[in-house]
Amino acid sequence: MSVTVSTFQTMKQKGEKISMITAYDYTTARLVDEAGIDSILVGDSLGNVMLGLGDTVSVTMEDMIHHGAAVARGTKRALVVVDMPFMSYQASVYDAVVNAGRLMKEARANAVKLEGGVEVADRIRAIVAAQIPVCAHIGLTPQGVNAFGGFKVQGKTADSARKLLEDAHAVEEAGAFAVVLEAIPAELAARVSAELTIPTIGIGAGAGCDGQVLVNQDMLGMFHDFTPKFVRRFAEVGEVMRGAYAEYDRCVKDGSFPAAEHCYQAPDGVLENL
Ligand code: KIV
Numbered sequence: 001m002s003v004t005v006s007t008f009q010t011m012k013q014k015g016e017k018i019s020m021i022t023a024y025d026y027t028t029a030r031l032v033d034e035a036g037i038d039s040i041l042v043g044d045s046l047g048n049v050m051l052g053l054g055d056t057v058s059v060t061m062e063d064m065i066h067h068g069a070a071v072a073r074g075t076k077r078a079l080v081v082v083d084m085p086f087m088s089y090q091a092s093v094y095d096a097v098v099n100a101g102r103l104m105k106e107a108r109a110n111a112v113k114l115e116g117g118v119e120v121a122d123r124i125r126a127i128v129a130a131q132i133p134v135c136a137h138i139g140l141t142p143q144g145v146n147a148f149g150g151f152k153v154q155g156k157t158a159d160s161a162r163k164l165l166e167d168a169h170a171v172e173e174a175g176a177f178a179v180v181l182e183a184i185p186a187e188l189a190a191r192v193s194a195e196l197t198i199p200t201i202g203i204g205a206g207a208g209c210d211g212q213v214l215v216n217q218d219m220l221g222m223f224h225d226f227t228p229k230f231v232r233r234f235a236e237v238g239e240v241m242r243g244a245y246a247e248y249d250r251c252v253k254d255g256s257f258p259a260a261e262h263c264y265q266a267p268d269g270v271l272e273n274l
């Protein structure tokens with residue numbers, strides 16, 4: 001059975017943890033889906049790990065639709081959440097609804113995600129009113145890197161922790177079906193998770209969240225430009241890939257690839273009297 005936003009709600013009520021991983025292409029989405037992961041996030045982190053842009057600021061709607069549609073085609077069971085890129089919802093409620101709609105229609109997302117708390121509550125409310133499920137994202141919000149002056153852990157002062165709690169309640173009140181908590185103290189995330197009725201999905205927010213999300217290339221050990229403290233590498237796939245590429249290079253150059261079993265043969269005699 002497919003995972004829906006109601007499944008998320010039921011899982012929170014039963015105390016079952018929700019697993020989410022990012023993916024940006026068909027092949028990876030199929031593997032993640034077949035592994036039984038509950039939700040696939042087509043994150044605007046594709047700006048970092050797929051496009052090498054260094055941050056998510058210049059990721060476009062076209063990028064999100066292109067990658068989102070590929071993921072949706074590879075996914076049978078998991079809930080596909082597609083990120084709204086920077087400036088697709090900041091300027092107006094109208095932009096937010098129209099662009100969320102494009103992600104549903106053109107990428108076949110099951111839900112959208114956007115960054116911010118109190119200040120985007122009107123956007124969340126309007127998108128939800130258009131029958132589009134919204135996942136919120138508070139704490140460290142990477143689209144705000146220029147306003148923040150870098151990627152910084154949030155909620156470490158009393159003021160910042162109070163703001164985080166206000167944001168969490170504001171997005172729930174606005175109708176979000178879940179909220180990502182990024183890079184905040186574990187104790188604060190546990191408190192938010194206990195106070196909210198919607199599930200919290202943590203990244204760098206400790207084990208007290210209702211679910212966890214990681215960036216695919218980070219958890220597979222494929223991306224080394226920058227590794228936050230919260231990343232656990234569940235495999236060293238980068239090593240495996242480099243090894244396979246080097247072996248291929250060696251075999252091409254020493255003539256051992258391709259071997260007879262990789263070659264096509266014409267029937268006997270056909271090529272003899274040309
Ligand atoms: O873009 C992304 O991958 C995200 C997750 C890190 C939550 O927003």
Ligand code: NA
Nearest residue numbers: 043044045083
């Ligand atoms: Na994101």
